[in-house]
Amino acid sequence: MEMVDRYIYAVTQKLPQSQREDIAIELRGLIEDMLEERVGNGEIKQNDVEEVLLELGSPKEMAQKYRGTKKYLIGPELYDTFLIVLKIVLISMGAGLGIVFVIQSIVNPVEILDHFVGFIVALVTSIPQAVGWVTLVFAITEYYGGVKTKDLGLEKTWHPSMLSVVPDPKRRIKRSEPIVAIIFYVIVMVWFAFSSDFLGVYVFDGEFKEVVPFLNEDTFSQYMPFVLLLFAIFIVKECLKLITGKWTMKLMGYTVLINLIGIVVVSYLITGDNFWNPTFMSGLVQAGVVEEGTKGYNTVETIWENSTRIIVILLIVGLIWDSVEGFIRARKK
Amino acid sequence: MNEQEHIDKLMLELRRGTITIGVLSQLFSPQYGYSLVTMLDEKGVPVEPGTLYPLLRRLEKQGLLDSSWDTNETRPRKYYVLSEMGKRVYDQLCREWESIVKSMDDLINTRGDENIGDG
Structure with a gap:
């Protein structure tokens, strides 16, 4: 599950401080739900985790969706x-x-x-x-x-x-x-x-x-x-x-x-x-x-x-x- | 871009507009994010979790949804439900949607006649 931690860290890192904790819990819940649906009560393999994360998309895109707006140095x-x-x-x-x-x-x-x-x-x-x-x-x-x-x-x-x-x-x-x-x-x-x-x-x-x-x-x-x-x-x-x-x-x-x-x-x-x-x-x-x-x-x-x-x-x-x-x-x- | 890619892109835009109504329609009783994903999927409106989760937060921020954390289950879950304003907004949206469907039906079904008239 270390990969999940990394993913959540990568996403929340790109978000405002005030929302980080909330979104981290929510994301973890989501990933666990998705894993559970995939393997039921069986053992979770590295492979499953990777597939779920791939389905969610790159942390960058994910963070962008949470932010809603794009940020520019020079617009x-x-x-x-x-x-x-x-x-x-x-x-x-x-x-x-x-x-x-x-x-x-x-x-x-x-x-x-x-x-x-x-x-x-x-x-x-x-x-x-x-x-x-x-x-x-x-x-x-x-x-x-x-x-x-x-x-x-x-x-x-x-x-x-x-x-x-x-x-x-x-x-x-x-x-x-x-x-x-x-x-x-x-x-x-x-x-x-x-x-x-x-x-x-x-x-x-x-x-x-x-x-x-x-x-x-x-x-x-x-x-x-x-x-x-x-x-x-x-x-x-x-x-x-x-x-x-x-x-x-x-x-x-x-x-x-x-x-x-x-x-x-x-x-x-x-x-x-x-x-x-x-x-x-x-x-x-x-x-x-x-x-x-x-x-x-x-x-x-x-x-x-x-x-x-x-x-x-x-x-x-x-x-x-x-x-x-x-x-x-x-x-x- | 080939034909299929054009269609995919247009479909994406089309869906994006309808997702919000779809989501609101399912929130008369409290749901958490992933239960909504499965629910919508079963009803033929697939939404990616990566799209739905941020959308829920945005709707909450706008005041259309209320949220509460449920910590009694195996893992903490954030439940969303329509706020009073959300219900009113949803009703209005439904009416608008029906009128759009009606107008679009008209447009699509009279297309042939117009063409003959113009030609």
Whole structure:
């Protein structure tokens, strides 16, 4: 009879705590009844037990019937979008890592094998991460979205008058917009993560010579988590756009919030002392791009020294524009 | 899917809807799960225990059935019986069922005439 215990355990394990004991007793009674009918007062053989359990079906199905409803991590409504986003993220991540690999091979062709191994390792380590994060975001959306409409009874009786207006073409969000944005973010993210030292000025002199990096390689690793997190929330923003499909006040709210976080984080990062490469100018001189004291040198130096301010201003303008655009389009009836 | 599989699938759907009435009809006196399985089986309405047991619990939860544990026998058994509401619901269901049967009979029996008329 140990097999019966196992069966009952397997079924009740998948059920809510409160019902387990009751159903366990009931199931045991049922199985004993079925066995009794099969063998009468004779001895119960292993074979009989197996047949009875087979008749009852797998514990999984049994538990499902007791539960009545199916449970989803990501339900059918979100599943298509989930697949799209996952594909986009994986493909653009692969592309980003591919680009990194190509650049590394150009910069340092001798170690191409090492670069290739690095490329494979990066793929293997980042694919599970990407899948995990995308799934987490969608699971959270599912959890809150699902609870709101069904379980709390907030769903009112439906009436045709409740149908929302077909969104003005100007309010609709073309699927291509968030998709392009996600591809862009993922590729840049991968770049930052795997070869931040290749973000810089590429010096060619007939053939490739060197890279004068923009960023401070010594301290960048401290900033890395913030940068990646920032990209991650921007990707979440694009996912929300993709899911909603049109500008709404709620979507606008999220957009504004995420953009604000973006402005704060970026401002904090790039105005810090250690973010930029402190030897950028001398690096350029050494590479022979500009000569000290010339007009060109002064121009580049001015741009370089003001770059922090320029980037912050561009970013703020861009993100504010994004929010304002959302606001205008969300208000269109 | 071949023809037989289509038929099986449709029959499954058809049966699923009738099981509840069948079960309610047998619960004017208290029964435990397995006695119901045998009873329905004898009357030509086979129901798998794996379907019936969860169904009984669901009907109880909805208030159509009352239940009580009988611990005097060799093994504890949960007996189900129609609640007051269950009886009323069952009566109403029977009336609905009869009207469905009547309409369906009409549909099935006039099928030939309609076809000739249309053709």
